Amino acid sequence: MVPISYYLILSGILFxxxxxxxxxxxxxxxxxxxxxxxxxxxxxxFVAFAAQWHALSGQVFVFFVMVVAAAEAAVGLxxxxxxxxxxxxxxxxxxxxxxx
Amino acid sequence: MTxxxxxxxxxxxxxxxxxxxxxxxxKFSQQTIAGLALLFSGAAFAVVLSVAFRFSALxxxxxxxxxxxxxxxxxxxxxxxxxxxxxxxxxxxxTGVGFLIHIYSVGYMGEEGGFYRFxxxxxxxxxxxxxxxLASNYLLMFIGWEGVGLASYLLIGFWxxxxxxxxxxKKAFIVNRIGDFGFLIALFLLIKHFGSLNFEQVAQRVSPxxxxxxxxxxxxxxxxLLMVGAAGxxxxxxxxxxxxxxxxxxxxxxxxxxxxxxxTAGVYMVSRSHLIFERAPxxxxxxxxxxxxxxxxxxxxxxxxxxxxxxxxxSTVSQLGYMFIACGVGAFSAAIFHLMTHAFFKGLLFLAAGxxxxxxxxxxxxxxxGGLRTKIPWTFWTMTVGTFxxxxxxxxxxxxxxxxxxxxxxxxxxVYWAIGLxxxxxxSFYMFRLWFLTFFGVYRGAAEASDxxxxxxxxxxxxxxxxPMVMVIPLVVLAVLSxxxxxxxxxxxxxxxxxxxxxxxxxFESTTPGLKAGPGAASQVAPPGKESEQPEPQTxxxxxxxxxxxxxxxxxxxxxxxxxLYYRNPRLPQQIASRLGGFYRAVVNKYYVDELYAxxxxxxxxxxxxxxxxxxxxxxxxxxTLDNSAHGANEVSDSIRHMQSGNLRSYAGWVAAxxxxxxxxxxxxxxx
Amino acid sequence: xLHLILFLVFGAVCVAGAVNLxxxxxxxxxxxxxxxxxxxxAVEYLLLGAEFVAAVQVIVYAGAIMxxxxxxxxxxxxGEEERTRGSKVAMLFGVPGMLVGSILIGWVLIExxxxxxxxxxxxxxxxxxxxxxLFHDFLLPFEVTSILVxxxxxxxxxxxxxxxxxxxRKEG
Numbered sequence: 004m005v006p007i008s009y010y011l012i013l014s015g016i017l018f019x020x021x022x023x024x025x026x027x028x029x030x031x032x033x034x035x036x037x038x039x040x041x042x043x044x045x046x047x048x049f050v051a052f053a054a055q056w057h058a059l060s061g062q063v064f065v066f067f068v069m070v071v072a073a074a075e076a077a078v079g080l081x082x083x084x085x086x087x088x089x090x091x092x093x094x095x096x097x098x099x100x101x102x103x
Numbered sequence: 104m105t106x107x108x109x110x111x112x113x114x115x116x117x118x119x120x121x122x123x124x125x126x127x128x129x130k131f132s133q134q135t136i137a138g139l140a141l142l143f144s145g146a147a148f149a150v151v152l153s154v155a156f157r158f159s160a161l162x163x164x165x166x167x168x169x170x171x172x173x174x175x176x177x178x179x180x181x182x183x184x185x186x187x188x189x190x191x192x193x194x195x196x197x198t199g200v201g202f203l204i205h206i207y208s209v210g211y212m213g214e215e216g217g218f219y220r221f222x223x224x225x226x227x228x229x230x231x232x233x234x235x236x237l238a239s240n241y242l243l244m245f246i247g248w249e250g251v252g253l254a255s256y257l258l259i260g261f262w263x264x265x266x267x268x269x270x271x272x273k274k275a276f277i278v279n280r281i282g283d284f285g286f287l288i289a290l291f292l293l294i295k296h297f298g299s300l301n302f303e304q305v306a307q308r309v310s311p312x313x314x315x316x317x318x319x320x321x322x323x324x325x326x327x328l329l330m331v332g333a334a335g336x337x338x339x340x341x342x343x344x345x346x347x348x349x350x351x352x353x354x355x356x357x358x359x360x361x362x363x364x365x366x367t368a369g370v371y372m373v374s375r376s377h378l379i380f381e382r383a384p385x386x387x388x389x390x391x392x393x394x395x396x397x398x399x400x401x402x403x404x405x406x407x408x409x410x411x412x413x414x415x416x417x418s419t420v421s422q423l424g425y426m427f428i429a430c431g432v433g434a435f436s437a438a439i440f441h442l443m444t445h446a447f448f449k450g451l452l453f454l455a456a457g458x459x460x461x462x463x464x465x466x467x468x469x470x471x472x473g474g475l476r477t478k479i480p481w482t483f484w485t486m487t488v489g490t491f492x493x494x495x496x497x498x499x500x501x502x503x504x505x506x507x508x509x510x511x512x513x514x515x516x517x518v519y520w521a522i523g524l525x526x527x528x529x530x531s532f533y534m535f536r537l538w539f540l541t542f543f544g545v546y547r548g549a550a551e552a553s554d555x556x557x558x559x560x561x562x563x564x565x566x567x568x569x570x571p572m573v574m575v576i577p578l579v580v581l582a583v584l585s586x587x588x589x590x591x592x593x594x595x596x597x598x599x600x601x602x603x604x605x606x607x608x609x610x611f612e613s614t615t616p617g618l619k620a621g622p623g624a625a626s627q628v629a630p631p632g633k634e635s636e637q638p639e640p641q642t643x644x645x646x647x648x649x650x651x652x653x654x655x656x657x658x659x660x661x662x663x664x665x666x667x668l669y670y671r672n673p674r675l676p677q678q679i680a681s682r683l684g685g686f687y688r689a690v691v692n693k694y695y696v697d698e699l700y701a702x703x704x705x706x707x708x709x710x711x712x713x714x715x716x717x718x719x720x721x722x723x724x725x726x727x728t729l730d731n732s733a734h735g736a737n738e739v740s741d742s743i744r745h746m747q748s749g750n751l752r753s754y755a756g757w758v759a760a761x762x763x764x765x766x767x768x769x770x771x772x773x774x775x
Numbered sequence: 776x777l778h779l780i781l782f783l784v785f786g787a788v789c790v791a792g793a794v795n796l797x798x799x800x801x802x803x804x805x806x807x808x809x810x811x812x813x814x815x816x817a818v819e820y821l822l823l824g825a826e827f828v829a830a831v832q833v834i835v836y837a838g839a840i841m842x843x844x845x846x847x848x849x850x851x852x853x854g855e856e857e858r859t860r861g862s863k864v865a866m867l868f869g870v871p872g873m874l875v876g877s878i879l880i881g882w883v884l885i886e887x888x889x890x891x892x893x894x895x896x897x898x899x900x901x902x903x904x905x906x907x908x909l910f911h912d913f914l915l916p917f918e919v920t921s922i923l924v925x926x927x928x929x930x931x932x933x934x935x936x937x938x939x940x941x942x943x944r945k946e947g
Contacts, residue, residue, distance in 0.1 A: 004892035005782045008884045010823070013786050015884070017812070019877040020793035025755050026869040032802045032853055034751070036809050036844065040793055043816055043836070046828075054823045054898045055891065062825045062900045063908050069835050070920045074927035076840045080847045081934035087851050095751045102749030756869030763872035770879050774887070 010051035017044030031083055031095050035076070042072045108154050110167045110184040113194065114233035116147045121226035128219025137209040140222035144205045144229055148198040151191075158191055164303070166239050173242070180300055185239030189610040192439060193236040193371055196446045200363045201229050203577040207454050208355040210574035211461065221261060221353070228254035232364050236371065241290055241300040244372065248286070248336065251365045252279045258360060259352040271348035278345040282335015286372075289328035296321055306378050314382040322379050326386025329376055330393065337369030337423045339397045344697055346420055350412040354457030357412060362419050362453050363446035370426045370442055374435045377611055381433065391431020391515070395522050398424030400694075402529035406536070407691045410467050411456050414537050418493065419449055421526060425508050428519055434511035436607040440592045441504035443603075447588045448492035448501055451581035455486035458570040458578065459541060463548055469540040471548035478567045483542050485578040490538045492585040494531035495658045500589030502655070507594060509654055510647050520650070524657050531661025539669035594647065778895040782822055788815040800855045806844050813837040823893070825900040 017040060024037030046065045053061020083093070090098055120143030128136050164187035173180040205225060212221050231254055235247025253276075260272025293300055297308045315323050333339070338346040349361050360366070373380065373390065380387050398421045405417035422445050429438035460467055462479045476483040492499035495506065505527060513520035546567075569575070592603035668675050680687045689695065746757070792812035796805045813836045820829035909917055 004894055005779050005822075006892045009782065009786075010819070011884050012881055013789065013819070015877050015881050016790055017793055019873060020790075020797060022755075022759055022873040023870060024797050026752055026759065026866070026873070027797065029752075030802050030853060032844065032848055032851075033796075033805050036796060036802070036805050039809060039836075039840065039844075040796060040812065043813060046832075047816060047819060050820055050823050050825050050828060053825070053900075054893045057898055059898065059900060059904060059908055060912070062828050062898075063905060063913050065825070065828050066831060066905070066909070067913075067916055067920055069831060070924060073835060073840055074920075074924050076843060077927045077931040078934070080843060081931040084847065084851065084935045093851065093853050098751075099749030102747055752869075753863075756866070756872075759870075759876075760868040760872035763876035766876040766879055770883055774883065 007051050007055045011048055014044045014048035014051065017041075017047065020044075029094050029096055031086070031093050031098075032080075034095060035079055035083070039072065039076065042068060107167065108157065108161075108165070108186070109150070110154070110186060110237060111169050112150050113147050113154075113198070114230050114237060116143045116150070117226040117229035117233065119143055121223045121230060124219050124226065125223035128223055131219060133213065133218050136219045136222055140226055141202075141205055141209070143226060144198070144202050147229065147233065148202045151194045151198045154186070155191060155195060161186070166303075168239075177298055178294060178300075180240050180242045182243060183239040183301075184237040185302055186237070187610050188607050189371075189374060189439065190236055192443060192607065193367075194233070196367075196443050197229070197232050197236060197364050200446050200450050200581070201232075201359060203580055204355050204359040204363075204450065204454065207358075207457075207574050207577040208353075210571050211355055211457055212353060215353070217261065221258075224254055224257045224261070225355075225359070228258065228360060228365070232368070235368055239302055241293065241302075241305075244375075245283075245286065245290065248332075248368060248372075249283065251360070251368060252276060252283070252336070255279075255349070255360050255365055258356040259349045261352055261356065265351070268351040271345075271351040275345040275349050278342050279335050282332045282342050285328045285331025285335070287332075289325045289332065292321065292325050292328070302375065309378045309382065312382055314384060316384060319385065320383070323383040323385045326376070326380050326383040327389060329373065329379070330386065330390050333369030333373050333427075334393065335369075336372075337366045337427070338420045339369070339393050339424065339427060340400060343397060343401065343420050344700060347413050347416045347693070350410070350416050354412065354453055354460065357416070358450045358453035358457070361416065362449040366419065366423055367426070367442045367446070370423070370430065370438055373427070373430045374439060374611075377430075377435050380430070387431050387433065389431075391428050391512075391519060394424040394427025394429075394431055395519055396424070397421070398428065398526045399522050399529075400424075402526045402533070403690055404693050406529060406533045407687070409470055411459065411469050411472075411537060411541065412453075412467055414469075414533060415449070415452055415456060418452075418530065418534065421530060422449065422493070424526075425505060425523065428512055428523060429508045432511050432515035432519065434508065435611045436604045437504070437507045437511055439607060440603050441508055444492070444500040444504040444585070444588050447581055448489045448499075448585040451485060451489040451578060451585055452493065454574070454578055454581065455482050455489060458482040458574055459486070461570050461574070462567050466548055469537060472541045472546070473544040473548070474542070474546040475567065476542035479569045481569060481575045481578065485575075485582040486542070487538065488582040488585050490534045493534050494661065495527055495654060496531075496662075497655060498586070498589070500585050500587070502658075503589035503592050503594070506651050506654055507592065510594070510650055513646075513650055524654060527654055528657040528661045531658040532664050535662050535665030536669050539665055543670055544673065778822065781895075782819070785815040785818045785822075788812075789819070802848050802853045803845065806841060806848060809844075810837050810841050813841065822895050824895070824898045827900050827902045827905045 021037045021039075021041030021044060024040065025034055028034050028037060046068055049061045049065045049068070053059060053065075086098060087093060092098070120140055124131075124136055124139055131139075164185055166183055166185050168181050168183040170182045171179075172182050205222075208221065208225065212218055215221070228251060231247045231250025233247075235244050235251060238244035238247060256272045256276040259275050260269045262268045263272070290300060293305060297305055299305060299308070309322070312322065315321075331342075335342040346361055346366070350357055352361075380390070401417045401420035401424065405414050405421065408414045408417060422441070426438040426441050426445070429435070429441060459472070459475065459479065459482055462475065462482065463472060466472065488499070492501040495502045497503075509520055509523050509527070512523050592601055594601050668679075692698075746753075789812050792808040792815065795808040796812070799805045799808065813832060817829040817832045817837070820826075820832060
């Protein structure tokens with residue numbers, strides 16, 4: 004018998020780690036992985052709430068989140084590849100041409 | 104049943120002419136413009152004539168109300184017209200002389216640019232002047248007052264591309280404004296204490312008051328302030344400085360506005376307010392003193408001037424001084440009489456001077472003229488008539504009016520008379536000086552030799568030539584009036600019956616208690632045949648003739664001196680001038696009054712305005728606020744733009760921080 | 776009891792994997808720790824009774840997406856991260872902000888949470904039930920996401936293709 008709040012705290016920790024990774028990391032792929040980590044944390048909280056309120060739609064939503072994450076990962080990685088081809092670098096600090 | 108004379112037609116007809124010429128004149132031909140202008144001003148004159156014919160059947164004063172204007176509590180001012188003997192005289196003078204000058208201008212301004220503009224302004228002036236004369240209350244009169252100032256500014260600065268003309272226009276308007284300030288305060292006092300600006304109502308409320316013999320009081324204040332306004336408009340000391348500069352305008356303008364009509368508005372206004380002035384002896388004395396000093400002062404300056412129009416300008420100031428002397432001694436109808444004859448002969452003199460200038464292709468310096476009498480005979484003979492009239496030589500018009508003023512001045516104080524007499528001598532002197540310099544001797548100018556355009560009125564056809572008939576005919580008409588105009592005011596002592604004075608009698612009837620006790624005169628209603636303001640002493644006859652003789656001889660002495668210095672012995676003036684040295688230079692430079700005003704008022708005002716209003720407020724406050732707020736916006740956005748660095752992680756940092764803020768807020772709201 | 780122990784064990788594994796992702800400099804190490812995280816998350820789902828979701832998590836997330844990640848890392852030959860000048864803002868504002876946010880949420884959840892405990896397998900999400908929901912109540916999102924995936928595929932192919940080979944194909 005685990006209180007739901009434990010799951011939510013875990014989900015929060017995962018999310019926080021994801022955000023921190025996004026802020027700290029310099030490699031673009033690592034940043035992407037942090038995004039995936041964030042999404043996973045959110046998925047966990049969806050399922051936890053679904054269990055708390057006895058609403059299966061929470062789990063169905065997790066399904067959709069995963070689909071979107073997959074699509075996003077595919078396109079994002081394709082973009083990374085083409086950026087790598089032009090910029091020759093995976094360091095996000097060196098790709099800062101869109102500035103004022 | 105009061106007949107409706109449609110008095111409103113009189114001012115409105117020239118206004119219509121002004122509007123049509125002003126709006127559409129650019130596309131009309133010169134004939135159309137001239138025709139329209141003459142049509143409307145002539146129509147106004149015709150209406151005045153018809154009113155004059157029906158005048159004797161009217162009950163005076165005759166008022167016609169056009170519309171209500173202001174109704175505030177117990178104060179009421181309407182668009183209403185007031186016709187009595189005084190206004191009829193003024194109407195005849197303004198429309199008659201005005202119409203003649205319109206005709207003259209068709210010829211004079213024919214080769215100038217801006218033909219339609221000139222006639223639009225001229226008609227506009229007529230509208231305002233007629234409003235001034237016909238107004239039934241001070242407020243409508245003030246509208247006309249300001250309007251003629253505006254028309255004067257527009258016409259003085261007619262050739263506005265010339266700096267001196269534009270500056271002269273500004274000077275006229277500004278100096279007038281100073282006078283208007285005094286006028287306005289007088290109006291405010293009238294409203295406050297008498298509750299009305301309507302002539303009739305003011306008359307009713309002022310009549311029962313006693314004269315303020317103490318030397319101060321409400322009516323004295325009102326009178327003095329009205330005099331300030333009159334001094335501005337009628338060019339008396341200390342506000343006369345604009346009139347000589349106003350000669351920058353075209354000569355018909357000088358004739359109409361600055362000789363015959365506008366400058367007389369002050370005299371008219373003082374005469375209208377005679378009930379107030381009669382009850383404020385101090386104010387009357389001030390008026391008389393100002394008039395006397397101005398007359399003398401301007402005459403001395405006129406003696407030394409070399410520009411033909413400037414001589415006439417100072418002469419105008421001087422003659423206006425005479426009118427104010429008359430007002431100041433209570434002889435209002437004498438003032439109006441002189442106003443009328445002055446309109447005739449001064450208008451004539453200016454128009455003839457314009458004709459002379461036209462003949463010598465724009466030259467205005469008398470030292471460059473001479474010997475013109477054979478070449479421009481019509482101009483010569485009409486100008487001669489005008490000169491004799493202004494010098495006060497019988498039987499010309501100026502003699503009768505000036506003589507009446509001198510006689511009434513003598514009755515008040517011999518000082519006024521003495522100064523007035525000396526001024527008459529000077530007047531005769533400088534006018535004949537002008538006459539000799541211009542028409543006699545040898546021609547000293549350059550017009551015949553070359554074709555150069557020397558002045559604004561130069562035109563290519565060289566040679567001295569007489570003016571066209573359209574210019575000569577008004578000269579002739581005015582000359583006839585200058586001869587005969589005085590005959591309606593021949594005093595009893597010389598065998599006449601002073602019909603003019605009798606005509607104006609009802610207007611100037613005085614019901615002032617205590618003023619009737621003139622020397623040896625009966626009180627009660629004025630006996631017929633004498634002035635109604637101050638009954639003449641019965642013993643007037645002999646001394647009046649004696650004084651008349653003295654003034655005529657003064658005029659003749661002036662003539663003789665001029666003949667001596669400018670015909671017989673032309674080198675004498677130079678010797679006299681060098682003998683007098685500094686004093687002569689001061690007079691030639693108009694006693695440095697303009698320089699004095701510039702140093703005392705103009706320069707400090709300009710410096711103060713530039714320093715405080717321009718730099719201090721306009722630049723440092725208003726402009727600075729705008730500039731600095733724009734600059735500030737610039738700086739703020741400049742510093743904010745660094746947020747967009749192109750760096751992904753800093754964007755993420757901002758997003759995280761913002762999200763944290765939102766979360767904090769939501770938690771706080773949720774857990775409150 | 777077992778429920779709690781299992782939860783704590785796999786929760787710890789999860790967090791350890793997440794922290795390792797942050798700490799590791801080479802992306803491949805990060806990718807592998809992410810796989811660990813996903814695996815333990817699948818167990819957590821199972822503990823909550825979401826069988827189908829757990830299975831899908833392993834198959835899709837750990838099995839497909841992470842594989843894609845690893846392929847890209849190997850394709851691009853990503854090396855260790857260099858030390859470059861970072862963003863001050865991220866450090867100064869982002870991390871503390873995020874910390875504040877998460878702590879606050881955690882505090883709220885703990886204080887105000889219902890505290891209701893759910894038993895293991897509280898809400899059995901059998902595939903049949905999920906399928907029923909998916910094809911009845913959530914039909915529209917389902918179809919839309921399928922189109923989304925299609926677009927993502929096309930986009931990925933276009934973006935990642937070599938410019939030369941494209942030109943070659945056009946002439947051919």
